[in-house]
Amino acid sequence: MGRTSKDKRDVYYRLAKENGWRARSAFKLLQLDEEFQLFQGVTRAVDLCAAPGSWSQVLSQKIGGQGSGHVVAVDLQAMAPLPGVLQIQGDITQLSTAQEIIRHFEGCPADLVVCDGAPDGSCCSSGSSWKRNKRLIYVACHQVIVTGLHDVDEYMQAQLLLAALNIATHVLKPGGCFVAKIFRGRDVTLIYSQLRVFFSSVLCAKPRSSRNSSIEAFAVCRGYDPPEGFLPDLTKPLLDHSYDPDFNQLDGPTRIIVPFVTCGDLSSYDSDRSYPLDLEDGSEYKYTPPTQPPISPPYQEACTLKKKGRLAKEIRPQDCPLSTVDTLPQPLAAPPCHTLLASEVEDNEMNCSP
CATH class of the missing domain: 3.40.50.150 (Vaccinia Virus protein VP39)
Structure with a gap:
C-alpha cells in the first residue's frame, strides 16, 4: 500500500x-x-x-x-x-x-x-481505521487494540x-x-x-x-x-x-x-468519500508527512514485527515481554499463541515509518 x-x-x-x-x-x-x-x-x-x-x-x-x-x-x-x-x-x-x-x-x-478520548479497545488516538475491523486482534503478545x-x-x-x-x-x-x-x-x-x-x-x-x-x-x-x-x-x-x-x-x-x-457546512468535504489527489488549481500533488507521528502507539511492536516479516508467523509467549495480561488469573488469560495477519495493520504502516 x-x-x-x-x-x-x-x-x-x-x-x-x-x-x-x-x-x-x-x-x-x-x-x-x-x-x-x-x-x-x-x-x-x-x-x-x-x-x-x-x-x-x-x-x-x-x-x-x-x-x-x-x-x-x-x-x-x-x-x-x-x-x-x-x-x-x-x-x-x-x-x-x-x-x-x-x-x-x-x-x-x-x-x-x-x-x-476513546479506549484502546475501540480505536487508537492516531485516528487509524483499525476500529473498522470486525474481529478481536491481539498484537504484541495479548495487547488488545480493537474489538469491533x-x-x-x-x-x-x-x-x-x-x-x-x-x-x-x-x-x-x-x-x-x-x-x-x-x-x-x-x-x-x-x-x-x-x-x-x-x-x-x-x-x-x-x-x-x-x-x-x-x-x-x-x-x-x-x-x-x-x-x-x-x-x-x-x-x-x-x-x-x-x-x-x-x-x-x-x-x-x-x-x-x-x-x-x-x-459543518454541507458543501464542505464528505468524510466518507474518496477524493482524487489532483488539485483543483492544477498544481502538482505533493505528499505531506504526518505533523507529529505517535510517540509510543499501542501498535508499535506490531509494526516492528511487520518490518521484520514476522507478522504472519506464530508469536510464542517466551518471545513476548511480560505484560499485565500475563499476571491475570488463569481463567482470564489470553490464548498462549496468536497469529497476526499483515492486512490487519496495513492502515497504520505510515504512522510507524521513520
Whole structure:
C-alpha cells in the first residue's frame, strides 16, 4: 500500500497534514465551535485524553492566542510539547490529576473541558481505521487494540465519558461547558440522563468531518449546574441518580430526549468519500508527512514485527515481554499463541515509518 492511499480515501486526514494539525480530529472541534461558539469567553480550558494533541492545538490557537488563555492537556500517554499548553501525564480517574489542573489555574475553575478520548479497545488516538475491523486482534503478545464488538466498545466509551465527566465536576466552573465523544448505542439515553443531572443543556452533535459510517458523535453540555449539595468524589460512581430523587419522573428510553445536531457546512468535504489527489488549481500533488507521528502507539511492536516479516508467523509467549495480561488469573488469560495477519495493520504502516 502506497503512502498516498490514505490521502486518497480520507480528505480530512490529508487536510490535517497540509494544515499542520496533528490529527484529522482537529476539524471536529473546529466544526463544533462553528456551531456552538464553544470558545467564546473561555480563558481556561482542559483537554482530557489529549494525545496526540490535535484538540490541544486548536485550543492553544483559539484560547492561548488571546494572551491570557490557559490550556491544560491530560493523557496517560506521553505527548510531544505544544506551545502554550501545559501537559499532565496522568490518570483522569485520580483526584491528584484534578488537583494538579486546579493548581495550574491558580485555584480558579476551568471554563471548558473537552474529551476526544476513546479506549484502546475501540480505536487508537492516531485516528487509524483499525476500529473498522470486525474481529478481536491481539498484537504484541495479548495487547488488545480493537474489538469491533459494538456493545463492548459502547460500554467502554461510556465509562470513559463518565470518568471525564467525573473529573469535570472537580474542575469546571458553574455555567461551564463540557464536550466529550460519545458512541450512539442502544443505551445512550442513560448517558444523556446522567449528563442532564449536571448540565442545563445537552445536545448530541455530529461534525461533518466525523464519518457517517461511525457511531461516534459528541455530547455538547452547556450550563454546568450540579445538584444542590453535590460534592465531587472520584471514589463514587456517577450513574446512580442519587442526587435528585425527583429527576427521573419518566421511565424507559424516553425519559431524556436529546436534540441531534449536524455541524459543518454541507458543501464542505464528505468524510466518507474518496477524493482524487489532483488539485483543483492544477498544481502538482505533493505528499505531506504526518505533523507529529505517535510517540509510543499501542501498535508499535506490531509494526516492528511487520518490518521484520514476522507478522504472519506464530508469536510464542517466551518471545513476548511480560505484560499485565500475563499476571491475570488463569481463567482470564489470553490464548498462549496468536497469529497476526499483515492486512490487519496495513492502515497504520505510515504512522510507524521513520
